Amino acid sequence: MNSADIATIKSLLATPQNIVIIPHKNPDGDAIGSCLGLSKFLDCLGQNSTVVAPNDYPKFLKWIPGNEEILNFERENSQSKRLIEEATLIFTLDFNHLSRTGQMESYLEAASADFIMIDHHQQPSDYARVTYSDVSMSSTCEMVYNFIDSLDGVSKISKDIATCLYVGIMTDTGSFKYASTTSQTHRVVAQLIDKGAENMQIHQQVFDNNSPARLHLLGVALNNLVILEKYKTAYITMSQDELDKHNYSKGDTEGFVNYGLTLDGIIFAVIFIENKEEGIIKISFRSIGDFSANEFAREHFNGGGHTNAAGGRSDFNMEETTERFIELLKNYQKQLNS
Numbered sequence: 001m002n003s004a005d006i007a008t009i010k011s012l013l014a015t016p017q018n019i020v021i022i023p024h025k026n027p028d029g030d031a032i033g034s035c036l037g038l039s040k041f042l043d044c045l046g047q048n049s050t051v052v053a054p055n056d057y058p059k060f061l062k063w064i065p066g067n068e069e070i071l072n073f074e075r076e077n078s079q080s081k082r083l084i085e086e087a088t089l090i091f092t093l094d095f096n097h098l099s100r101t102g103q104m105e106s107y108l109e110a111a112s113a114d115f116i117m118i119d120h121h122q123q124p125s126d127y128a129r130v131t132y133s134d135v136s137m138s139s140t141c142e143m144v145y146n147f148i149d150s151l152d153g154v155s156k157i158s159k160d161i162a163t164c165l166y167v168g169i170m171t172d173t174g175s176f177k178y179a180s181t182t183s184q185t186h187r188v189v190a191q192l193i194d195k196g197a198e199n200m201q202i203h204q205q206v207f208d209n210n211s212p213a214r215l216h217l218l219g220v221a222l223n224n225l226v227i228l229e230k231y232k233t234a235y236i237t238m239s240q241d242e243l244d245k246h247n248y249s250k251g252d253t254e255g256f257v258n259y260g261l262t263l264d265g266i267i268f269a270v271i272f273i274e275n276k277e278e279g280i281i282k283i284s285f286r287s288i289g290d291f292s293a294n295e296f297a298r299e300h301f302n303g304g305g306h307t308n309a310a311g312g313r314s315d316f317n318m319e320e321t322t323e324r325f326i327e328l329l330k331n332y333q334k335q336l337n338s
């Protein structure tokens, strides 16, 4: 953030505001962690803030301090709408297009509040009074730490705040191993541990809480893995039937896509997940190195994200979608093998 932005934020927070903090739809660890961490920090400043999530989020995040206070726009609809309408300041975290909030979009567009965006995805749109956007950042949680630091608030970071921010940095960096993990990320994480974040316990709570059904579903996913050596690519398909057979619940397929990248020589991994209700195939893309999952998703599958991690969708059925995907890879053979 530049000094003008910091000054704007300081002046906005100099008086009590009605603050709403919003993560993207289908919030992940970084989205929930950053929203709750920021909310607790703002409350320390004597502000009144509420986190409103567009929809529900997975069970492995439902222990994070303060998560019971999150409003779900789908469930607590009228209360959420009222808060957005009455808000004087709205923070949007871990996304940069209002369309990423799904049904909330039109209410946010109609809101009279000033917006502050904190986000690390590419190509931010221009809706915020203050846009703190940095694609080199590991996570929005690391940015919230920087945000707190710019307001000279590091001394106010409690154990709960530290825990929230730790969750997001840990999940968005694949436990500190992705390319976006810098020495500064580790410095921030070290601070958070000093402030009371129990790193081992947090890791267990997020990652070691599989249900038997989820592990069986992972078995199905790995069984469906297709390796395209020529393109250094591996992909997984999951049909609605397969999900139903294993009592799929939200978040169960989280991380499955990454298994493709554990294969020697594979630099592009994809998972196609059928969603009959929405009539689409949801797609996640992961890459290693310079091959841009973001551009691939953006250009061909109505999505986007980061260089090495992106999402997208297809309106065709599974067979047509994977056929089209393989066809597209032909145009990338050089890039994938460079």
Ligand SMILES: [Mn+2]
Pocket (backbone or CB within 6 Å): 030, 031, 094, 120, 138, 139, 140, 172
């Ligand atoms: Mn993130």
